[in-house]
Amino acid sequence: MPLSGPDTCVSFVYELSCFDLLTPEEKELVDTRSVLVNYKKGEIVCKQGSFASHIMYLEKGLVKIYLEGNPKDLILTITPQKNLMGLQALFEGNNTFLYSISTYTDSAVRLIDIQIFKQLLKQNPHFAYRIINILNESTAQSYGRFFSLTHKQLHGRLADILLCLSRKIFKAESFDLPLTRSDLSDLTSMSTESVIRIMKDFKDDGIIDINNKAITLIDLPRLESISAKG
Amino acid sequence: MPLSGPDTCVSFVYELSCFDLLTPEEKELVDTRSVLVNYKKGEIVCKQGSFASHIMYLEKGLVKIYLEGNPKDLILTITPQKNLMGLQALFEGNNTFLYSISTYTDSAVRLIDIQIFKQLLKQNPHFAYRIINILNESTAQSYGRFFSLTHKQLHGRLADILLCLSRKIFKAESFDLPLTRSDLSDLTSMSTESVIRIMKDFKDDGIIDINNKAITLIDLPRLESISAKG
């Protein structure tokens, strides 16, 4: 599979939980030194530039991780449940959030004390090794998106995102899209109007079907071809 | 400093060597299970898609790490000596190089057996923690470049790269650029002609001076302003 393909475009879905690798005592430590916070749909979980005193683990829900820009944001990933967020705060000398996070659905986020997290990394090499794997997967997917956004034109970029949402997030060819057209534009780095126009193109060509928020990918081979050709 | 600023644009320069954290026995292990390979200017160190059986450490030289595209490549980073390369090969289930690497100057690369590297990560938590920091810094810089490439127009993107080359790579306001205009275009995701035109604009405006390969940044405040305004 090529690096620039649609599977590398949104989010990193790491099937195995990193917490499986902790000892019972370490799990206990995480439990006592973390809190679970519930967020309603549309709420902000963390704000770019503010102080990061904890690592976040999305136990339930769907969120976007994004850079705030003027006037347009850039969505880095759409992240589903069972994923760590805010690992960059581990970086020594930087204790602020690199990005903002907000929810698409009601969500539950576990906030883990960053000192505890660092301690676990230093005392449990298997845990640290797992985190390295997670960071690496995230980097690899970031490169794929990099290529998509800088080297493909609008139709290719939107095809990438639709395929990736279908495969990685919703795991179905039909899904209800909680993202607005404006979100899709922040994801593909194009104008909202262009998203709307290209969605219509795809619909007119029988490649996808749209009914309000309901999206169905009809002609996957053509969508993949558009993705590949850029 | 804003995330999209020029300091986040090229390479990750990690001042401390990760190998300082190894025990004498572990250092010995790395020595016996690695080889030092010399490359001439312009040679390819590794090829995207080929099998990755080792982690690379650039002991001496200057290289570009890039995604191969058709017809244009995308340079992910310009990386100077004392940096690890190819860490993504650690990711379980992926033992191929995500990118290609080629040299700008004569270089020396230490190839470290990937199994030994994994062993060190698992047995030495401080080493693993350092690697996590390196990966995190790399990710943070990747996000900055993401923003620059997708949300700024040509002048801003080129200003970003010139400032970053000056600050992070050459650490001087005057330097001999081993990159061609085509390399700059692969870094900024624009056409080679646009690079040339904008360099001329900058020269005509007294912002930089160009003499063949020799570049001098004259008016840093204006260059920073162009970078900030995008």
Next chain:
DNA sequence: AGAAAAACATGACGCATATCATAAAAATTC
């Protein structure tokens, strides 16, 4: 349920930037 706000939609227009063509200068090669 009705009002207000947000999201979706569509066309006209303008511009930033790529592409193409051509040529000069510099670097590399034998």
Next chain:
DNA sequence: GAATTTTTATGATATGCGTCATGTTTTTCT
């Protein structure tokens, strides 16, 4: 050191895509 290749340079043209304006539909709020 002459020949070939690569790099730099510049102008003309084409176009992909954003911006703006305006209207409709859907969602949210009270």
